Amino acid sequence: MSKPIHFPPDFLWGSATSAYQIEGAPLADGAGHSIWTRFAATPGKIANGDTGDIACDHYHRWREDVALMRSLGLKAYRFSVSWSRILPQGTGAVNEAGIAFYEKLIDELLANGIEPMLTLYHWDLPAALDDRGGWLNPAIADWFADYARVLFERFDGRVCFWTTLNEPWVVTDGGYLHGPLAPGHRNLYEAPIASHNLLRAHGAAVKVYREIGKHRIGLVVNIEPKYPASDEPQDIAATRRADAYMNRQYLDPVFHGHYPAELKEIFGAAWPDWPREDFDLIGQKLDYIGINYYTRSVCRHEETNWPLKVAAVRQTQSTHMETGWEVFPQGLTDTLVEFRRRYGDLPVYVMENGSTFYDPPNAEDGQMHDPLRVDCLKKNLHALHAAIEQGVDLRGYMVWSLLDNLEWSLGFAKRFGIVHVNFETQQRTPKDSALLYAQVVASNGACL
C-alpha cells in the first residue's frame, strides 16, 4: 500500500477553458470579429465545418457552468477574455457589454468561492488588428498593453491571478510557421517576428501591471520535454534544437535575457538581430510561471523535416489526439524539476493538463464512463506530487478542460472535458474523471 499523498494545504485545484472554445456568440453585443471567427468561416480550416458560433453556449450558460464548478468543489477557474468583446476594433472604444459579460462571470465565481484566473490572450486576436499586421506589427506591444490596462483597471482586486499570454509557441508555430491555426500563415520569416512581438507584448502588459496592479501576473507556456531517440550525436543535436525551439525560445528571453543559440541555426537568414532593449522589456519580473503539460517528444534527426530537421518517434501508449500524444506522466515531473533547475524557484502553476480519448456513449446507468482519462489523470497527479517532493514550489493545478469544447482546427470531435457536453442539447454530464477530480479536490490529493 503506497503511503497517502498530500499536497500543500492551500494547493489551488481548478479547471481551465478559453473564450473561443466554449463561449459561442462571438459577435454578440457589439463584439468584433477575431482571427478565429474569420478562420472558422473559411472552408476547410476547421474539421467537419465546426465553428465557435455556439460551442458550449457558455456566453448564455455561464451561471449554470459556475454552479457546475461549485458542485465539483473547484477552488479556481482559469478562463480567457476575448479581446474583441472588450475592444471590437482591438484599440479605441471600450464595448461596455463585453466588460459586463466578464464582470458577471467574475462576480459569480467569487460568490461561489472560486478564484478567477484571467488569461488576457488565448489566441483570438481581433481581426481589425490582424488587418494592421497583427503579431507582425511591432505596435502590437502597445495595442496589447492598452487592452490589458482596460482589464486591469476594471477587474484587478476581484481578479488576483493574471496571465498575459497562453502559449506563445502555439500562436507562432501554428499561426505563422506551419499554418494549421489562425491566421494560417506559413512563413519562415514571419514566425520569429510574430514570436518576438508576442514576448514584447507580454513584457509591455506586465510593465503596465507593475504601475497599477496589486496582485499576481505571469506567463503561461506549453512545455514538451524532449528526449533523444538514441545517443547518436545527430539525435542529441536534434533534441537540443527541438527543446530550444519549443521550450527555451520563451523561457530563456523571459528569465535569462537572450534567445537560445540554436534558433539562429534553425532559422538562418530568417532570424533577425534583435534590439538589445527588447530584452529589458521582455524580461519583466513575474510572480509565477504557468506551465501547460500534455506529453513528451522522443526526437531523432530528420534531414527532410522543415525547418527543425527533427522527427518525433511515435511511442506506444498514446491518447487519441490526432498526432497521438503519448501518455508519459514522468515527463510532467521532469518538466517541473527541470524548470526549477534552469530558471530558479519561482512559484509554478500547472495551468493545463489533460487528455482526449474517445468517450464511449452513455452507459446503461446513465453515467459517462471515461476510464482512459481517469487513468491518465491519476498518473499525472502522482507525477505532480513527485515534483513537489523533489522541491518544486508547485502552487496549483488546472485540469484541461472543464467542458468538452472546440479543439481549434480539430473541431468538437476531440473531447478534453471532464464534463461531457451534448452539443445538440447543451446538456452537461460529469464524466467519471470529474467525479474522481472532485474527490481529489475534496481530499487535497489524499484519495489518490
Ligand SMILES: OC[C@@H]1[C@@H](O)[C@H](O)[C@@H](O)c2[nH]c(CCc3ccccc3)c[n+]21
Ligand atoms: O489541445 C488541448 C489544449 C487546447 O484545447 C488549449 O486551448 C491549448 O491551450 C492547448 N495547448 C496544448 C499543448 C500545446 C499544443 C497545442 C496544440 C498543438 C501542439 C501542442 C494543448 N492544449
